[in-house]
Amino acid sequence: MAFRLDRRHFLALVGAGTGAAALAACGGPDTSGGSASSAAADLDFKDVKPAASIDFWTSHPGKSQDVEKQLVDKFQAANPTIKVNLVTAGANYEEIAQKFQTAQAANSGLPGVVVLSDVWWFRYYINGNIIPMDSLIKQLNFDLGDYRDSLVKDYQYANKQWAMPYGRSTPLFYYNKDHFKAAGLPDRAPKTWSEFADWAPKLKAASGAQYAYMYPALAGYAGWTLQNNLWGWGSGWSKDWDITCDSDDAVAAMQWVQDSVYKDKWAGVSSKESADDFSAGIASTTISSTGSLVGILNSAKFNVGVGFLPGGPKSEKPVCPTGGAGLGIPSGISKEQQLAAAMFIKFVGEPENTAAFSAATGYMPNRKSADMTQVLAKTPQIQTAIDQLAVTRVQDNARVFLPGADQEMAKSVAKIVTQQGDVKSTMSDLKKTLQGIYDRDVKPKLK
Template sequence: MNNLYIPRSGISLDRRGFLGLSALGLSAAALSACGGGPSTSGGKAAGKVEQIDFSGVKPAKEITFWTSNPGDSIKVSTELVNAFNASQTDIKVKLVTAGADYEEIAQKFQTAQTGGDLPDLINLSDVWWFRYKMNDQIIPLDSLFETLEFETDDFVDSLLGDYLYDDAHWAVPWARSTPLFYYNKDHWKKAGLPDHGPETWEEFDEWKAKLAAKGGAKFAFQFPALAGYAGWTLQNNLWGWGGGWSKEESFDISCNSKESVEALSFLKDWVYKDKVAGVAGVDQIQDFAAGVASTTVGSTGDLITAITSAKFDVGVAPLPAGPAETDKICPTGGSGVGIPKDISPERQLAAGTFLKFLTEPEQAIKFSEATGYVPVRKSADPAAILKKTPQAQVAIDQLPNTRSQDYARVFLPGGDLEMANHMASILTENKDVQAEMDSLKTALDKIYTDQVKPLI
């Protein structure tokens, strides 16, 4: 997401200039309609970002860290909090499970804006953090970086860069992920397939019949649960065919393009024509680990769960390419950590102190080793991770082939839900792909027209 293109307005902005819009009469409240979240109201006029001056500020003695425990990370997060508390006596961190998922923690954070019981740090998903920034609810972190001497150059550039707007960083990468291709090695062997993932989806299309006939599972492939996953993982398939939910770096909706329809029709045939694929009702990794499907697509954050839950040897591969595109066909994902605005500088400084500790190479490796999320620091030695979980090398190697997510999913409120609903119609109700994608385009254009365009 290097540029924001606003159709019919003649405005094209890079991420550093995105917020400098006050001269155009554009408010942060208006732009907050571009992000997901329980509300698109509130916020102040966009303008030059003011960094907080922490000179002379003494850190608070106690702070809270809200997390939704992504990747079943409660145990390792507790260990890291305890390690920080034991390493010094100035600041005590309390870990709070503030929701079962990103949506629940977002709702609780919204409630806290008026209730006054704000955390000092909060776990922010790839979709939700931008809304908090637009509504003026989190602080720019760069002055904290300077005050506390963060080694920002050591963060993986693309991961830290995801939070850069108007020359300011609004979060720090933490539980970051990409989708991976998971396969059952026992089923692969029974089907006479080579012990590696397919390079392209067309290659898997040739393999699926062998898996269905000899692999031993109910399905050769299991689509992820569509709610929350369809809009994310299917970006890979759409990009591989030269399509997308929207055209790259724009709000020009392209989900009903020839390329996008071809990509989705290709997948639909697995379910209804070839009858070798199913759709997970709740959790595709649980289904995969139970042997229901020979392969699926899931987050790197599911890696440890998949390996420990399965009673077979789990294979992991990068996402397959398409017939049109082979580079930059894997979306980024996961979450970072930000600091609320409406707390005292003393609490913000203490939060920054813990945030620095939390993302240092040693802690980054411990977190990745326990969860399967990718290490966020360049200098983090993955030897311990790879010794315990060699499959993690795939996620690390795939990082250079990632692409920032589709605007239609990230910035249109309710866009991800519309994608999930229309994909459910296609993959679980056998609806016509072109008709559903035409309908989706209408829905996404309406979101833009009704909730974004009138305010810019």
């Protein structure tokens, strides 16, 4: 690909995690029409008074509905002239995206605050659907220096801030401590997938579980979590804007994944939610979001262990991808609503509130000064997720910035691991598809 964009000017993505219980990625908004420049115009909020009412669109990531309601009530107590309507805008990020697209097309019914996942926010930027928050951040005195730097940078482009971090996480390796003990295995996550492949037969034989490992459900999770395998084998979905999913290393990684299911027969593929399969004892291990942590701990009837993601034959670390959700403000609403929305976003991000959200879900505390003492006393496993922040890696452009790419990745992985399709030809076909998305929908809109 001849076109290049300096990654540092594109996005400094070095933070934590994705997505909560379900990150479905089927269809969603297109990238036709609009431009980011229109959203950036005329954003002086001097003398603007906040609106009396705004809607907050969310999918309650990490089963966060109860804590979100508490935050809304707490905000309204502190700001009695502003009513925030908590709206379940979908069961997952993709459904919110569909609803947001419909509202954009109708030019009505837009929320004040909308949850934006890692694979959706950039298309809103290039369509001009969200505003840069810089003037609001300055006017409302957001303490950006106290936010975890990498999480704030996740939403920066063209020297502007397009959203603020909300439900941020890293994927974790979950394991059944009781099964590991029965198999005579060390009480830790495997350091590499090769090590786990040695453990898997013993684990399956001793535990009585159907699978030693359960791959996460493919819709929404395949493109995200399998970056771990691709990076460990020395490749990725892409390198900058070069699509690399058909490289020899990428094919080798995906062949290993297929073999774990069909040839070696110790791995399965979740049909809906691997965290639930793991909690039910169907599988001895899985990879899932830290946003699933509290739910797993509450539902599992066994001792749960967590650890860093395993490495591969060419790279043991960093092989843990970033991801998750932020909060953005639509461009098609009044300044009064935008100001009220920014006030709510600031409130949600206050140290004590991000600590409460983390305690309820397992997501990252977005503020450096958040007091996690009580949270960690109750759920010490969250410390592992915080520690893994130091060895996370920015996601591949192809996964997070190409509209619909996550869906195409899921289709290709499904062909490989549920239909035993030829790995090399499947990955080659995927490259052609991803290249077409870039050439058609992204490259023309990048300045």
